[in-house]
Amino acid sequence: MSARLATSVGSLALANPIMAASGTFGYGLDLLEFCPPERLGAVVTKGLSPKPRRGSSTPRIVETAAGMINAIGLQNIGVEAFCTDALPVLRQRGAVVAVNVFGERMEEYVEVIERCEREDGIAAYELNVSCPNVSAGGIEFGHDPAQLEHLTRMCRDATRRPLWVKLSPNAPDLVGTARAAVAGGADALTLINTLRAMAIDAEKRRPVLARGCGGLSGPAIKPIALRMVWEVHRALPEVPVVGIGGVESGRDAAEFLLAGASAVQVGTAIFREPVAPLRIVSELELFCDEQGVAEVGELVGALEWH
Amino acid sequence: MAKAPEVSHNGAGMIARRDLAVRVAARSDLSPTCFRLTLQTEEPFDAVPGQFGMLSCSDGFDPLLRRAFSLAGVSRRGNNAEVELLIKEVGKGTMLLRHAAVGSALRLLAPLGNGFSLDPGPHRLALVAGGIGLPPVLFAAEALAARGTQFDLYLGGASAAELLELKRCGRAVSRAGGELVLTTDDGSRGEQGFITAALVRRLSEGRAYSRVLGCGPTPMLAALTLLVRGHGLEAELSLEEPMACGMGVCLGCVVELADGRYVPACKEGPVFPVSRLAAGWWG
Secondary structure (H helix, E strand, O other): OOHHHOEEEOOEEEOOOEEEOOOOOOOOOOOOOOOOHHHOOEEEOOOEOOOOEOOOOOOOEEEEOOEEEEOOOOOEOOHHHHHHHHHHHHHHHOOOEEEEEOOOOHHHHHHHHHHHHOOOOOOEEEEEOOOOOOOOOOHHHHHOHHHHHHHHHHHHOOOOOOEEEEOOOOOOOHHHHHHHHHHOOOOEEEEOOOEEEEOEEOOOOEEOOOOOEEEEEOHHHHHHHHHHHHHHHHHOOOOOEEEEOOOOOHHHHHHHHHHOOOEEEEOHHHHHOOOHHHHHHHHHHHHHHHHOOOOHHHHOOOOOOO | OOOOOOOOEOOOOOEOOEEEEEEEEEEEEOOOOEEEEEEEEOOOOOOOOOOEEEEOOOOOOOOOOOEEEEOOEEEEEOOEEEEEEEEEOOOHHHHHHHOOOOOOEEEEEEEEOEOOOOOOOOOEEEEEEEHHHHHHHHHHHHHHHHOOOOEEEEEEEOOHHHOOOHHHHHHHHHHHOOOEEEEEOOOOOOEEOOHHHHHHHHHHOOOOEEEEEEEOOHHHHHHHHHHHHHHOOOEEEEOOOOOOOOOOOOOOOEEEEOOOOEEEHHHHOEEEEHHHEOOOOOO
């Protein structure tokens, strides 16, 4: 991999712009033989809460046209187990780690960050304020700009590390929530999380998922994600954006960069191909070759409007 | 199962999972809805009965995800291997596989998960399969027959057409000196009724088993769970849950354990000892 893919999200330098997305790559070490975490720009952990979470009952997932709906309910091992078991190995391997942070109450977000602050080897925090699959916390904070600004400020006060806020595509006012996160002290914005969605079993006349609704991901949501990245980038051109939504190829990643993302997360693609993030790194490099792009940063926000 | 040196193993001594390039070597219909797919790997490969693979079924995005199939058998051929799957057409992905041309290239992520324990114990084993739950049970039956372990094979289906691979089942059972018990819901073949009823009849006649190995539709496995618990029998069941990744990262396929935890069936299963499972694990 050449230096031409080197990029940054705000103050955080990355060897390449491709990350593994939260909830699709475990705690960074689960797919080692296919995708060593240190070869990616960064890895984002499964959302971590102060205590382990059991998650939702089943069925939790259903495939839909060019996508899937999940309602996992943030099952995770808890921040303590992550810091004790996974983080030392990630650190030793030299992976760039972003910790995805979740709480049912605002204080729990701070609790997770405070625990992580005692550890070296964490490059950034990504606040999950947009999970559609838990009944308390998360999504409420992500939909109300005033609450989001307050939560972001509480977390900002707890750390000097880069703070990203993962925005909800389900919020009534996307740009409003983006501005609120930035006002609260966010260094970057990740968008988008999954779209609230539903699948129905017509014979049984019931929703397929145990929770009824879940979050849609995969190639089906890419056009929406691109539009949202572009809208937020246009409204807040100085704020770094991490783009995510249905990225399956290097060309998809380039599209997100053009829309204004500084880096790109790969999620659902990992489920069908565990080596997908590395393949996308190679394809993006090839795309730069073919297009005469000397440094990948040239692509960021380079969409030409007609 | 004998492991040749050219098959790589992971740190835990298990056969390392890989994303294999495979070709469709053969395909044949077994019933109006079920077919056998033989895949040829271009790398050394081995697996234990009960392990599964995630098979791609299209290059495009619909279907998006691979499909999980328990392996029905593996034949080593030098540096290559043939992997056998028994598949029921239930939707678009399996429809595409049914029409995959011989020679077409697919990807198979395998071997995944934990298989059956094939330890013999003091009595014979009872192998129980319902419908398209046959593949891991057939794999186990042929492996047990090859090592001379005694077992009875219970095979149930809705009708005679759903009793697959009867010749192979019969051969494995006679090699093992056991009984092949067939049941159908409609009585078109074997004993009429559920396969669990046939097992209960033999248990009440005094037949003793060291352990039950089972795979089939969830209602059958639920009935089998109650049965073995009632009779104080050990059992290992291969469970089926919707899976996106097959590698333990999506957490879609969780099963509830006796201690209340949800664990991914793809990684901690798909074969679970009944004693590990929650009382009403089927939900």
